[in-house]
Amino acid sequence: MRAKGSDLWASALRDAAPTPYWTDRPDRPVAREPLSGVETTDLVVIGGGYSGLWTALLAKERDPHRDVVLVEAGLCGDAASGRNGGFCAASLTHGLANGAERFGAEVARLERLGRQNLDEIEQTIRRYGIECDWERTGELSVAVEPYQVAELRSAAEDALDYGHDVAYLDQDEVQAEVHSPTYLAGLWDRDRVAMVDPAKLAWGLRAAALSAGVRIYEDSPAVKLSRDGSPGAGSGVAVYTPLGVVRAQHAALATNAFPLLRRLRRYLVPVYDYALMTAPLTAGQLESIGWRNRQGLGDLANQFHYYRITPDGRILFGGYDAIYHFGNRISVSLERRTATFETLAAHFFETFPQLAGSVTFSHAWGGVIDTCTRFCPFFGTAMSGRVAYAAGYTGLGVGATRFGAQVMLDLLSGADSERTRLRFVRTRPIPFPPEPFRSVGIGLTRWSLARADARQGRRNLWLRTLDRAGLGFDS
Template identity: 65%
Template sequence: MTADPAAAHPSLADAAPEVLWLDDPDRPAALDPLPVGPTRAELVVVGGGYTGLWTALRAKERRPETDVLLLEAGECGWQASGRNGGFAAASLTHGFHNGVERWPDELAELDRLGAENLAEIGRTVSRYDIDCRFERTGGLDVATEPHQVHELAETAAAMLAAGHDVVLLDRAAVRAEVDSPTYLAGLLDPHGVALVEPARLAWGLRRACLDLGVRIHEQTLVTGLLDDGRTLEVDTDRGAVRADRVVLATNAFPPLLRRLRLMTVPVYDHVLATEPLTPAQLAALGWEGRQGIGDSANLFHYYRLTRDHRIVWGGYDAVYHYGSRIAPPLEQNRRTHALLARHFFETFPQLEGLRFTHRWGGVIDTCTRFAAFFGTAFDGRVAYAMGYTGLGVAATRFGADVVLDLLDGAETERTRLRMVRERPLPFPPEPVRALGITLTRWSLERADRNAGRRNLWLRTLDGLGLGFDS
């Protein structure tokens, strides 16, 4: 008899409903809200996640004299930027395959810019002494079903032909890297991924911004954006801010521009963290390279080691709530956390008896092309970047430079990219949106169980350039 998927797994009995990365004694105190009353700034950045923090930092690095004000409704890094798995990928296109499908003619340039961007993140971490455990571990994609072995081989051949330094591993070789009986093959990318502690990266960027003179006010909700014909007015629950230019970095949360309301949908990603592994448990895994790992299913898992030898394990069951609902109670999902725990021990049966100490979830934004998109409004005085679809740890720095280029009206190698100039197709309104997402997720799960064969619905979406992923 199949176990009830909603039944709690015994390994979760003591798991705190908290984010591991935020449950940190070094978490900085919240900054003061915006003083009540009118104020002014040259550049206002709305949102204190990676997009907003990188934008504020890069604005000051480019022009130190710029008066930059960053406004955050909660605390910097308290949402997706502090909850994620910490995979800083060089890819700007949500993986090589998505880049080939959408921008084949400029993929070489995108790959070069992505590699440079990741290297600059490492230099920034060093320059500002950000203690976020930036590790150039590389990434490992694993095949857990026979059809995925062939798919990895095709990907490896294409990436090698495009100049990527990747290694295709057979079953014995991948299990020598990390030992799981579910692994049938692997694709090792030794240079394309770094790991970070995500909340600490956000806190470090916040401190760097403050040191450079950025004014940051947390606990300040932005409620509207108006143009009076002379300056922009950013309305908050503390008063109005006059600004020459504005960057919107709200991502999964409702946008301030009506035109963007159908461009993304919020989905909930869920994650577990184990107790620290013993030396014997680590030895049973191998994993000496500490690579970030993802499996090759449509509904995929991602996982990595922490500095104190825990395993952070997430993904698979991306959850959309009707009406694009976002609410704190949705961050805990008994069914999904139980599924993740079961999948964990199927992958690593040698760790049976290990306990999870933290369980959490959080909202990310996804768009129909899976990679970030950019644009301007109000005659080029407002710029935005959104739609990172869970792969924004590194790509948000690139996005920050894009929006600053757009505000400057500058033609650069970034703004000339089709990826930057094009927009994804919007999602339909409700109820069609929820029906489409539900059908798509069901079809993806069915394809995973059916040797990767995509049904008519998925093939139609492929032809339209639409999609939804875990």
């Protein structure tokens, strides 16, 4: 039986392209010319993913006369921003439970600001005419083990206390939404998550920034960030690329898993996440799974899966494995991991057995995200306030990066705003230990989380110790 299953998964994966589905299309933009020579500007933004693009666009919206330059190592949106699942969530804290545990009485304000941020993303998409398949369909969290049913009931009560539009679904009700024999219950958050085409969103923000007057240089990796010691530079900063340099009064560091500042390296680790995309399903196949309300989906395991349906009837299925490599290693070669793709394919057909043998995968890819010990972003400044940074989004940056961009701009301006007064903004996560303890700790945690999933959620001594230390490894 196992061999038969292996053959099925291998057959379904046989023709999968080793590239992100979202960026593998003919309307992919052509990269702009790289930086060459010396540029001077008011603000230089380092990184052309969501974080950098939002920062550049919002800087121009705040002050149209402000001169802004953005440098990006490849094409804007090619890294995490163009290869994620396309879940744009209101939460700034990687979920209500994580926020409540870490930020206490402040969480109600963070929930309000997160909802406001999501609404403003939607308004921006409409204002600039960004065609990115935006669907405010919400997210359906599903219990796939008996102990998770009680967790969903508790989560529903907590969400209602904060005014969220949620509905708890029993087994019959969740099966009426999406047909999977693995679902025992569900929690539908109807309005705080939107589905979006992540690459189209990034490319649309790029076009909006260009229309606002931002100068974008692609194929221009930043190799050094320093104070500007050139004659007459005053107290500005300099960003060096292989062929040029940008001198600016201020810099916004939006590189996430690729920190230029040494101080950030102790707080961040790069983790590889993986996803599959099916070929378009037929009308009959779509009918067999239901899913007419097109919510994003995710299960409650520690090693969880996330999945969603696209406008052309494909299913993206990702998550489960989150792989760290010794020494914070990052390499294009790590974006393909056959064992993980086979595991995801097996889990896909366990979730939707009615599709086994008739559905194949068109794309299989991986990519690196940054994470920190509090599982949500942190912020700060460097070089006497000339540089601001936001990092640590842990896979929930599609929406939260816009809030992070606002924080960086507030910090650079010295503004005393509601955002900058938040403990969420003023505090830092607990740093990771140096190697080899970093790898040992991450490996032990990953093993313990898998063991908890296999033991009805029971956390071992290692996980309970992390909980007491305030690290809270639970997702």
